[in-house]
Amino acid sequence: MQKLDDDALELVARYFAALAVPVRLKLLNALREGERNVGELTRLTGCTQANVSKHLALLAHNGLVAKSARGTSVYYRIGDASTYRLCDMVCGQIAKHYAGKAGLEQMFALSAGRQRDKALSRARR
Amino acid sequence: MQKLDDDALELVARYFAALAVPVRLKLLNALREGERNVGELTRLTGCTQANVSKHLALLAHNGLVAKSARGTSVYYRIGDASTYRLCDMVCGQIAKHYAGKAGLEQMFALSAGRQRDKALSRARR
DNA sequence: TGATAATATCACTACATAGTTATATAGTCA
DNA sequence: TGACTATATAACTATGTAGTGATATTATCA
Numbered sequence: 001m002q003k004l005d006d007d008a009l010e011l012v013a014r015y016f017a018a019l020a021v022p023v024r025l026k027l028l029n030a031l032r033e034g035e036r037n038v039g040e041l042t043r044l045t046g047c048t049q050a051n052v053s054k055h056l057a058l059l060a061h062n063g064l065v066a067k068s069a070r071g072t073s074v075y076y077r078i079g080d081a082s083t084y085r086l087c088d089m090v091c092g093q094i095a096k097h098y099a100g101k102a103g104l105e106q107m108f109a110l111s112a113g114r115q116r117d118k119a120l121s122r123a124r125r
Numbered sequence: 126m127q128k129l130d131d132d133a134l135e136l137v138a139r140y141f142a143a144l145a146v147p148v149r150l151k152l153l154n155a156l157r158e159g160e161r162n163v164g165e166l167t168r169l170t171g172c173t174q175a176n177v178s179k180h181l182a183l184l185a186h187n188g189l190v191a192k193s194a195r196g197t198s199v200y201y202r203i204g205d206a207s208t209y210r211l212c213d214m215v216c217g218q219i220a221k222h223y224a225g226k227a228g229l230e231q232m233f234a235l236s237a238g239r240q241r242d243k244a245l246s247r248a249r250r
Numbered sequence: 251t252g253a254t255a256a257t258a259t260c261a262c263t264a265c266a267t268a269g270t271t272a273t274a275t276a277g278t279c280a
Numbered sequence: 281t282g283a284c285t286a287t288a289t290a291a292c293t294a295t296g297t298a299g300t301g302a303t304a305t306t307a308t309c310a
Contacts, residue, residue, distance in 0.1 A: 008216075009147040009154075015215050020142035021298075022134040029134075038257055051299055053258055063218070072256045072307045080218055086211065090140050091133075093205055097188035146268075163287055176269055178288055197277045197286045 018062040019086070023047060024055050027076075028083065031065065035077035143187040144211070148172060149180050152201075153208060156190065160202035 018024065023045055030036060030044045038056065042049045056076055059065040066079045078084075143149065148170060155161060155169045163181065167174045181201055184190040191204045203209075 006147065009150045011219050012212065012215050013145050013147045013150055015219055016141045017145035020138050020145045022131065022138045023298085025134045025138055039255095048300065049257075050259080050301075054298080057258080069257090069307090072254095074257060080221070082214060082218060086214055087137065089207060089211055089214075090137050093188070093207060094136050094140055096205070148268085164285095173270065174287075175271080175289080179268085182288080194277090194287090197284095199287060 015062055018059060018064055021055070023051070024059060025087070027052070027055060027059065028064065028078070028087070031076060031078050032084065035075045037073040037075050039073070041076065140187055143184060143189055146180070148176070149184060150212070152177070152180060152184065153189065153203070153212070156201060156203050157209065160200045162198040162200050164198070166201065 019028075026045050027041055030041060036044070038049065038053060041056070042052045045052060047055075056065065056067070060067055060076070060079070063079050064083055065076045067074050067076045069075075144153075151170050152166055155166055161169070163174065163178060166181070167177045170177060172180075181190065181192070185192055185201070185204070188204050189208055190201045192199050192201045194200075
């Protein structure tokens, strides 16, 4: 039972670790508006293609994104709609924690706006 | 604006990183039932005192726990009640992702049970 | 089949941080 | 004040992984 519990903690930690890198958050954010292929995501993030590919593989491995190949391209999309709820909660907590620092709430409002609802209803199904 | 957005991603990533280490999740889990001092948390986790102290400092720095000194002891408590909602959401997603693996849902049920409600109502105030 | 394009993987470097031991700091009580 | 206890910090090692350039893999189309 203690062993099981440690395995669970390990899994949860890995999940959070998947969200603990700015580039990966940027990738997830880019997918709010719908699916995109690797080339598009490479341009959007400004990273090398190899790097984007690696991050996407990690996100997919943790169930945060899903992929489907069409032609020579591979299209990625959000794997679980509740991922954004998670991010939005964190944004809220950070905004609260840093309350007083000018304009931080607005900064986060960016990622929690109308875009989300569009993407959510798409991903929910 | 692009710069601001990158700063926001950095902050969110740091917050998730704080949750991305099993020992820290164990610490937060131990605080579900109420506040504890460093010595108690050291015993509960089985780590060295120095290590626990470092993890607690990091959690405090990110607003996940709060501390108050009484005598020679320092007592830590949950900084934000919604932290557990975050963890429980992740547990739910993982359980969904691994659905089929025997007994995994029960494994996670451990950390999302009645204890949470007690701790939440305490921390909410 | 050969050329081209898109993605994934490999081998590598650089850096951040988890964990450890030893020590410093601060509070309590005789 | 000195001994004792609890916590924090410093210095260090080991390890994981983000990022890169080069290359392999796979699909498309002439």
